Amino acid sequence: MEPTSFRFNDLPTELALIIFKHAAQPPFAQYAPFTQDPYSSALSLCQVSKIVRRAALPEILHTVLLSTTHDLLAFVRALRMQKTYMDQQHDLAFDYAPCVHTMSIGHFRGPLRSSPNSYFSVLIPELEGEIDISLLAPVILGVSSLAISFRNLNFLSKCLKTCG
Numbered sequence: 001m002e003p004t005s006f007r008f009n010d011l012p013t014e015l016a017l018i019i020f021k022h023a024a025q026p027p028f029a030q031y032a033p034f035t036q037d038p039y040s041s042a043l044s045l046c047q048v049s050k051i052v053r054r055a056a057l058p059e060i061l062h063t064v065l066l067s068t069t070h071d072l073l074a075f076v077r078a079l080r081m082q083k084t085y086m087d088q089q090h091d092l093a094f095d096y097a098p099c100v101h102t103m104s105i106g107h108f109r110g111p112l113r114s115s116p117n118s119y120f121s122v123l124i125p126e127l128e129g130e131i132d133i134s135l136l137a138p139v140i141l142g143v144s145s146l147a148i149s150f151r152n153l154n155f156l157s158k159c160l161k162t163c164g
Contacts (some may be wrong), residue, residue, distance in 0.1 A: 017055045020045060024056035026063065050091060061099035064139075067106055072131065079135040097139045105140075106149030137162040 008016065024042040042060040046053040066072045078096070085093035137159035140146065148156055 017051075020048075020052050020055045021059050024059035026060065053092070054094070057094055057096075058099040061096055063102040063104075064100050065104050067104065072105070076131050076136055079139065080132060083135060097142050100139050100143055102145040103140060103143045104147040105152050105155065106147065133158050133162045 011019075024045050026039055026042060039060055042056050045056045046060075064075065066075055082094055082096060084090075086095070140156065140159050141163055146156075
């Protein structure tokens with residue numbers, strides 16, 4: 001028996017979106033083996049089209065892991081970019097905060113007082129300017145589940161002061 005082939009374009013839109021949403025789930029959300037970058041497949045999907053991006057982003061953002069300084073800075077840059085898009089009423093504007101349900105922050109020193117045992121090469125004052133608490137606070141305070149390392153509790157404190 002010869003395999004039947006079909007074109008993806010022939011699928012009903014609703015079914016195609018379900019497939020994209022499933023494919024966009026990071027591996028840790030699918031109980032699959034953890035990869036180096038659990039978001040890489042989903043980010044590739046976001047480059048397919050605006051419609052696929054809108055379907056994939058909520059899946060990507062459901063669980064946000066910020067385990068390194070690089071991850072934190074990348075997330076803050078993405079929030080800053082989305083704010084710019086919203087201000088410009090750009091087609092790519094997307095509000096991240098309502099989509100983030102679980103967040104883990106840890107294994108980085110963040111904007112803490114300088115310490116001789118720094119875990120990353122970026123200097124603390126430089127990092128302070130990179131992290132915009134006013135963008136990050138609504139996301140952190142809006143999650144239903146937050147895991148934050150003890151070393152980063154001051155980060156949560158700054159968020160509470162910003163929104164309080």
